[in-house]
Amino acid sequence: MLAIEQFTCLSDNFGVLIHDSETGRTASVDAPEADPIVAVLEAKGWTLTDIMTTHHHHDHTAGNLALKKRFGCHIVGPQAEADRIPGIDRTLAEGDVFDFGAYGFRVIGTPGHTAGHIVYHSPEATVLFAGDTLFSLGCGRLFERGPAEMWSALRKLKALPPDTQLYCGHEYTLSNARFALSVDPDNDALIARTAEVELLRQSGRPTLPVLLSGELATNPFLRPDDPAIRRTLGMESETDEAVFAEIRARKDRF
């Protein structure tokens, strides 16, 4: 049985710990900062054995060395960013599998936010750790690669089983919802999700995890083929990639 604990780190990062009760292994998905991760480990009585890094940004790796020093944990992360990930022991690229107890995490390459970004998908646990590639109602900013690469990355995530639980690197859902409504104002599922998100945030609760099926119905960055969004943008006959690029550019200016 895979236990998953999600909590807040820094201002708006998520920390996520996964624990396999069979083997006793515990992994941190990224390591935004050591202290809150240690606090959750102590509260649960878990010992950190692994860190699964999605990309090199400081707010995902700042805790690596302190946690490695304390626990001697093993750090895996993207091959293409290995020189920028403190303490990395093993590099991973698309097609690799990170074995964690009974669960195999398939590595999917998602260049866009950073050039070497990877995400971790377990078909057995029906869970996706998407880092800063996919957010609820949003996607990562294109710092190191362009919209063509990000769109092909998101197409791979769109094709995962709809009952997959999505975990992300940041709590950005409320501001993402406001933008999403600007390009998809009549989407009833998006309107309902926005109301839910407002209530969750008002009571200080996280808006994640969320089912991928919900994102497929509401997240404009996964829906450039949607006729209503295309009508709003005046892009009825453009390619999905061009519509995606326009949505991303509008979000950058929003």
Ligand SMILES: [Fe+2]
């Ligand atoms: Fe990032």
